[in-house]
Amino acid sequence: MEPTTDKQPIKDPTDFLPLRGTDHIELYVGNAKQAAYYYQQAFGYRLAAYSGPETGTRGKASYLLEQGKIRLVLTSSLEPNSEISEHVRIHGDGVKTIALEVESASDAFKQTVQRGAKPVTEPYRLKDSHGEVQLSSIRTYGSTIHTFVERKNYQGPFLPGFRKVNRPRMSPPVGLRHIDHCVGNVPLGEMDKWVRFYEQVMGFKLLITFDDQDISTEYTSLMSKVVSGGSGYIKFPINEPAAGRKKSQIEEYLEFYHDAGVQHLALATDDIISTVSELRRRGVEFLQVPPSYYEDMHARVGTIPEDMESLGALNILVDRDPEGYLLQIFTKPVQDRPTVFYEIIQRKGATSFGKGNFKALFEAIEREQGLRGNL
Ligand code: FE2
Numbered sequence: 001m002e003p004t005t006d007k008q009p010i011k012d013p014t015d016f017l018p019l020r021g022t023d024h025i026e027l028y029v030g031n032a033k034q035a036a037y038y039y040q041q042a043f044g045y046r047l048a049a050y051s052g053p054e055t056g057t058r059g060k061a062s063y064l065l066e067q068g069k070i071r072l073v074l075t076s077s078l079e080p081n082s083e084i085s086e087h088v089r090i091h092g093d094g095v096k097t098i099a100l101e102v103e104s105a106s107d108a109f110k111q112t113v114q115r116g117a118k119p120v121t122e123p124y125r126l127k128d129s130h131g132e133v134q135l136s137s138i139r140t141y142g143s144t145i146h147t148f149v150e151r152k153n154y155q156g157p158f159l160p161g162f163r164k165v166n167r168p169r170m171s172p173p174v175g176l177r178h179i180d181h182c183v184g185n186v187p188l189g190e191m192d193k194w195v196r197f198y199e200q201v202m203g204f205k206l207l208i209t210f211d212d213q214d215i216s217t218e219y220t221s222l223m224s225k226v227v228s229g230g231s232g233y234i235k236f237p238i239n240e241p242a243a244g245r246k247k248s249q250i251e252e253y254l255e256f257y258h259d260a261g262v263q264h265l266a267l268a269t270d271d272i273i274s275t276v277s278e279l280r281r282r283g284v285e286f287l288q289v290p291p292s293y294y295e296d297m298h299a300r301v302g303t304i305p306e307d308m309e310s311l312g313a314l315n316i317l318v319d320r321d322p323e324g325y326l327l328q329i330f331t332k333p334v335q336d337r338p339t340v341f342y343e344i345i346q347r348k349g350a351t352s353f354g355k356g357n358f359k360a361l362f363e364a365i366e367r368e369q370g371l372r373g374n375l
Pocket residue numbers: 181183264266343353
């Protein structure tokens with residue numbers, strides 16, 4: 001049975017890196033104040049906490065946004081020369097940190113570094129009147145990092161330095177529950193290196209392999225392997241470009257991000273029709289597949305309780321695997337560079353990633369690439 005949430009206590013004595021789930025995702029952005037407005041207004045997140053000069057944090061401002069179990073942190077630099085402003089200069093808005101909740105941030109650091117992880121930040125403590133957290137960080141692909149968060153002795157709204165925001169929410173939630181998976185794009189030839197990193201350094205398991213036969217269109221192709229950790233609750237697909245007649249979407253990402261990095265976050269909902277209807281109403285832009293996609297859908301997935309007409313009108317994709325089916329849709333990039341985007345996914349038993357939709361989806365992405373002159 002597929003886990004339906006990304007946060008469960010883990011008790012496996014042989015697991016050297018017991019993960020309790022995704023703690024939060026931090027994006028470095030050019031203007032966190034305005035980005036926070038977009039995520040609240042369009043995606044229905046609640047602004048839960050803030051850290052900045054007013055709370056005693058110098059040089060940067062961070063907004064904690066919450067919906068269901070999802071925590072996004074948007075951070076901007078207030079300085080021209082800082083690690084944050086340098087990240088934004090090179091990559092544009094993007095994911096800096098995939099933070100994982102652990103029992104012990106010092107043990108997670110020790111276990112991973114002794115297996116070859118490149119350290120970023122040695123374990124350190126942060127305290128305030130709500131208690132204490134311990135944090136440590138290691139590198140993953142590109143300039144992305146994993147931060148280990150030990151928060152069992154902390155009762156505050158997020159982390160020390162953050163102050164709770166007591167403001168009525170800007171816009172109702174749209175039904176986003178948890179992070180289903182988090183996808184990285186890496187350069188040609190590096191996918192296996194990062195799969196080995198997750199296997200050897202973090203104790204993850206290789207879950208699925210997609211080769212260029214699975215994921216190809218007339219023009220481009222890519223390869224993908226999915227690694228999974230935290231007893232299956234954390235899933236990281238890793239993509240690399242494969243040789244094709246034209247530039248692949250992964251190459252376009254790498255060219256504009258100027259490095260490996262997070263391509264998309266998949267957010268789970270229990271009612272994709274209502275979630276996507278609401279997101280569309282609020283102006284979120286999605287990739288469009290042609291009407292012909294729906295012609296053979298019944299033959300591919302059989303009868304499902306969802307109303308086919310609504311799925312077609314909203315452009316939601318459906319795929320079946322031996323365990324069930326899933327419904328999914330992809331936003332367009334959420335910044336001007338063709339880099340980070342979001343997937344909205346509803347699983348009805350299916351544990352896979354929508355392989356039957358890859359072709360229609362990648363053709364939709366290529367149409368957008370063509371409009372940008374990047375195909
Ligand atoms: Fe995905």
